[in-house]
Amino acid sequence: MSHHDHRPTALAHRSSAPDRRVRVRVQGAPADSYPALPPEAERGSVRRITEVGEEVLSRPCREVTEFGTPELAALIDDMFLTMHLADGAGLAANQVGVDLRLFVYDCPDDHGTRHVGHLINPVLELPGPGQRRLIDDAEGCLSVPGATMDVARTDRAVARGLDKDGRPLVIEGTGYFARCLQHETDHLVGHTYLDRLATRQRKDALRQMTARRAEVSARRASKAADLGR
Template identity: 35%
Template sequence: MSDEVHTEAHGQVAEPQEKLDPEVRARREAALKLVRKYGDPVLRSRALEIDRFDDALVDEVRRMGRLMHDAYGIGLAATQVGVMHRVLVYRTELEGSVAALVNPVLEWSSKDKESSEEGCLSLPGVSVEVERPVHVRVRALDERGQPILVEASGLEARVIQHEMDHLDGVLILDKTSRDQRKQAMRALREALEPRPAAA
């Protein structure tokens, strides 16, 4: 699915923000300010392979996991925080454990595909239908450089594909219909327009 969490339509926040505890809401808003938004050139750039597995990378993954958690997301790519590394973090449940994939490579994807709504922390207010393979096999490394093979289906497969797209500078706007793209651009303009200062 997407960067953001939802129960049915992938991409939305798990519960309305008004219901969030004020401290949690403040943490979420602070986290979202650190996520690069549509229009930032880094979101259209291809990330670079990691060749150094050190404490700095472990810290980077930990920071990304914390930011994703605070932002109520279920996936985050390094490019979304302005870091040009082929690193992503994800989880399939709001309180689930965070998995990290470094230098992920899609080895195989199923012929059967499914359309579902996706949102993105970098595209506030946007939710579009995206068709993706239902099953994928991805080879990657963890933050310590150990090989990982992930065989994922359904939501997990969708999240991984969404975040891998980010590492290649691809957004959900590129994978939806022309009509949905036009509506999304309208929603984005509204969401990203600076609010007038209160008198």
């Protein structure tokens, strides 16, 4: 999932001066502070981001069955750095070509709280029909570079899963962060946000991608160069 300029809170923790009032939740737990570049990203290597149309994005991902391994930790580190360099709010493993049920996130909610972490083998829980409030808002995807379309999502979501060591996690999200949890979980069942659009909207998104892909690629490359990656 990508950040959008029309949502200043989405960029606040990276583009503004430090604000001691900003709240942070790491792996679902409150944290006193957190660096703009997460420690995972500091350790990671850049991976290529897959694009819509590639087969790995259109099939369900496999459950993770081995925990606490150096390979799993390295994948998470690489995903954090790749997400950061692409100005992302979330990134699923199949977006770097790995068909495992795993995503990482560094995303604000609508109250300015920054949520940072990873979730493995997630199960998404949404409010029931009587409690559900759908919000239409702009959504982008790092695998559909340059395109933004309105997508209806519930304003609250809970994702249950595991961390890299196999410990249970419950991650709750509201507003923009709830949207992120839904977007990334969609990826793990082989869907992008384009699958939620009408045919005409989907064609519009693909036209935007064609027109802006080169600009997005150049911006990502420039940010990687600035970080020496």
